[in-house]
Amino acid sequence: DGGITQSPKYLFRKEGQNVTLSCEQNLNHDAMYWYRQDPGQGLRLIYYSQIVNDFQKGDIAEGYSVSREKKESFPLTVTSAQKNPTAFYLCASSHQVGPDSPLHFGNGTRLTVT
Amino acid sequence: EDKVVQSPLSLVVHEGDTVTLNCSYEVTNFRSLLWYKQEKKAPTFLFMLTSSGIEKKSGRLSSILDKKELSSILNITATQTGDSAIYLCAVISWGKLQFGAGTQVVVTP
Numbered sequence: 050d051g052g053i054t055q056s057p058k059y060l061f062r063k064e065g066q067n068v069t070l071s072c073e074q075n076l077n078h079d080a081m082y083w084y085r086q087d088p089g090q091g092l093r094l095i096y097y098s099q100i101v102n103d104f105q106k107g108d109i110a111e112g113y114s115v116s117r118e119k120k121e122s123f124p125l126t127v128t129s130a131q132k133n134p135t136a137f138y139l140c141a142s143s144h145q146v147g148p149d150s151p152l153h154f155g156n157g158t159r160l161t162v163t
Numbered sequence: 164e165d166k167v168v169q170s171p172l173s174l175v176v177h178e179g180d181t182v183t184l185n186c187s188y189e190v191t192n193f194r195s196l197l198w199y200k201q202e203k204k205a206p207t208f209l210f211m212l213t214s215s216g217i218e219k220k221s222g223r224l225s226s227i228l229d230k231k232e233l234s235s236i237l238n239i240t241a242t243q244t245g246d247s248a249i250y251l252c253a254v255i256s257w258g259k260l261q262f263g264a265g266t267q268v269v270v271t272p
Contacts, residue, residue, distance in 0.1 A: 152208070157204050
C-alpha cells in the first residue's frame with residue numbers, strides 16, 4: 050500500500066532538547082513538505098523540498114531544520130531555538146510542486162514540549 | 164500579504180441538513196483552490212478547482228470556484244455523522260499551498 054508514514058504518533062520532550070520527526074513516503078513523489086497545525090490556525094508551511102538534496106524555507110522555518118538525502122525521506126528537526134514547538138506536525142508529498150499535484154498527507158506527529 | 168479566510172469557523176448541524184462552507188482568498192498569482200477533509204489526523208483531498216463556474220461533485224459533496232469574487236463554496240447535502248470533520252481550504256500560489264484556518268463541522272444524530 051502506497052502512502053506516507055510519520056513517526057512517532059506522539060512525542061514528548063523537555064525544553065532545550067532537539068527532536069527529529071520522521072517522514073517516509075513510498076509514492077515515488079518528488080516533492081515533500083512539512084506543515085505545522087495549531088488550534089484555530091491553518092496549516093503553516095515550515096519547509097519543502099522539490100528534489101533530493103534540495104529544500105526551501107517555508108513561512109515559519111525559524112527553529113527548524115530538514116534534510117533530503119533520499120527521495121523517500123524528509124526528516125524534520127525541531128531545535129531548541131524554536132520558541133513554541135508544541136504542535137501537530139504534518140508531512141505531505143506530491144508528485145511535483147505545482148498547481149496540478151494535490152498533497153497527500155501523513156497521519157501527523159503530535160509534539161509536546163514541557 | 165496573501166490570505167485565505169474560511170467561514171464559519173465552526174458549526175453544528177443535525178443529520179440530514181445541508182451545509183455550505185465558504186473560502187475567500189487574496190493571493191498573488193492564484194493557480195488553484197483545493198478542499199481537504201480532516202477527521203482525526205491526515206487531511207484527505209476532496210477537490211481541486213482551477214476554473215471559475217465549473218462545479219465539481221463527489222457524492223453529496225460539491226464545490227465551485229468564483230474567481231471574480233475570489234471565493235469558493237463547499238456544499239454538503241443530506242449530512243451524516245461521518246461528515247463531522249475540519250474542512251480545510253487551500254490556495255496554490257507561486258507553487259505553494261496556503262491554508263485557511265479550517266471550518267469545524269459537527270453533525271449530530
